[in-house]
Amino acid sequence: MTKRSEIRVPANDIPLAKRTNASIAVVGNPNSGKSTLFNRLTGLKQRIGNYPGVTVERHIGQLKVDDMVIELVDLPGTHSLSAHSLEEHIAVDVIFGRMQGMREPDGILVVLDATNLYQGLFLVQQLIDLKLPMVIALTMTDAAERSGVGIDIDRLRAALGGVPIYPVVATSGAGLPKLRQAIADMESLTPVERIVVWPELTEAAGQLAQDAKEPIRFAELERLLIDGPTDANRPFLEKLGRDARDKLETVRDSLFGIEPPIARDARIRYAWVRQVLADVQHSAPPFHSWRTRITSFLNRPVPGTIGLFLVMAIVFQAVFAWATPIMDVIDAGAATLGASVMRALGEGAFSSLIADGVIAGVGSVVIFLPQILILFLFIILLEDSGYLARAAYLMDRAMRSVGLSGQSIIPMISSFACAVPGIMATRVIPNRRDRIATIMAAPFMTCSARLPVYALLIAAFVPAKPVGFMNLQGLVLFGLYVFGIVAGILTALLIRKTALRGPKPPFALMLPEFRRPNLQTVFIQLLGRARVFLYRAGTVIFTVAVIVWALAYFPRSELIAPEVERQKTIAAYTLSGAELAAEYQRIENSAAAKQMEQSWLGRAGHFVEPAFAPLGWDWRVSSAVIAGFPAREVVIAVLGTVYAVGDEADEGTLSSRLKSSTWPDGRKVFTLPMVIGLLIFYACCLQCAATLAVIRRETNTWRWPVFAWLYMTLLGYIGALLAFQLGSA
């Protein structure tokens, strides 16, 4: 916003491109309804990216008013311009134009929650000091009225020096047209005068400004005085020049003495806020609505905790049960499509690439969508209704005792269905250390992809004898679930005690009242999640799927195809009808097994056999485990191929083939200790390209996914080694 007033050009003479680049920052407290309003204003015209070098999402949207296009930047919620968390630093950096690759905003749209003016006005008062064009959207006026709070908007506007205030109800859309127009007209708005609530600070800033080398804004001096010469404030420090810089410490000392500046800042500004509130609010909030009654019931420790478990059970059941039929359809659809491509193109490297590589690869990405969408539908509903914060509050103590925080509960429980949406859900954890510890623990939870592997091995090799009121098979399955939970928790503890050691952040959660989520914004957020997953994780999963296909397909043996033809011709002489078809199938299955054995994958299996021999695995098991890298459930299809029963074999055929499998010297391969070891290996190992891709995406580095993979694989190896060696001894 530089020198607006100098030259006046009629609007129609400005080329369209010039008028599209007004950039307005949307600023507000966390939970102020900021994102809901942003989504209402921009609809689907938004881009989701990351701020440079960090995992905080950047939401930029477009607002069209008449023929103007205005860019809205939805900043992370903040309570103060004294930034503390990563999100607050980002918000403040953007506001001051210090964010790499982003220019200073041309104006500020403040989102002020009518039910929480106390904290909201604390921020507004600091924002006014910026002297930028500013408009306030007063949200949740309906909720405020319901709870008996009347706000005198004219008085509020007067108390804020004349900042325009637009009451809106983001959920119904009331008040939005006027707000849109106000945002479009913001450029012609003159910033209001600063409100001097802290004369000593103004005076101190004046002293520094006298000696400053370059012109420096009051808001910038304010940051230097309150936050000190921090890294973030370096650009302001440079504006000061040597003389004023030397004075800074003296001025701060005389201003604050031994009182911490942030404490003084809060004391003075909140005292001002209390005065304003007494003037503009009609009555203190009473608690009579059904929402407050539900809130107060769910607030009692025991009903609240029971309610939480009920909600979690419903979410878990939905993710688990509703997604499965859709996933089966996707799975079957991909298989049918692959088969028809094979028929249409004939056998060959290209058709196999399309069918087994590309279609199967796309299928393995899309198959996660039902779970992700269902889980996120619930998470967004819970978050927007205000329940998520309450869940974190109720579970804080239990989760803290295992080194995590209350917010970890939803990601952890979600991971029982699938670690991919679970890890994506860790976004609700504000503390980075807690978040990464949760991400590292999440893949240990027994996900739905581990179940088919468990089911096959347990049904085939664990005797179904009764143990107490359970049977041994059920007990082993239960044991694997418990094993996953314990391993995950110990991992989180270990990581919090070593690599991510650090102070516990103060657990101060804002607990908003329950409110009805807006379906349009829920839908927009859901679409955003799906898009992020498909673009960022999908590419990695797809690539890995194609690579593994190539490893299993190449090199082709020249000898197998003629041998298949020769055997088929011989069979055709002696057999006919169904018997012949069965014989053909047997010949093809055994050819596929031979092909697999001499493929890169089979060779890799042979190559690593010595390393896995102490676990009791032969080359077949080893190559199936390697092939299962992109998705652990693939191991069953690969076992089907290497054991020449076809990759679509039913479990009975496969398990009887596994049972009769022997080493060259005649010893059985699948002994009980070996199977228990294999189960432990699968309980640990991170055989899931999707999880790795999502960890990469959520931590913004390859370091954590690589660490997780090595750590979990090593743990699985050691577990399987111990089980086999101790069990066989």
Add this chain to the structure above:
Amino acid sequence: MKSNGSTLATLKRGQKGIIQFVDATDPQVQRLMVLGLVEGAEVEHASSAIGGDPMEFRLFGCGISLRQEHAKYFKVSPVAAGD
């Protein structure tokens, strides 16, 4: 204005108090002051999780949850019930 050793952590459920003194030396406590827990603010203990920790407070109509270890830093003078 004596607070008789009462802190936010000792407020009973449903009881209100006015913050009289905050020991601001701990940076974590300063963060809580930024949320509005400063001298002069009226706070109500609304609920607590199982085991009494964390606790939920009402501060000018908004809910805020604190762990007991942090609630201890805020000395309050309880407001008599019925006010």
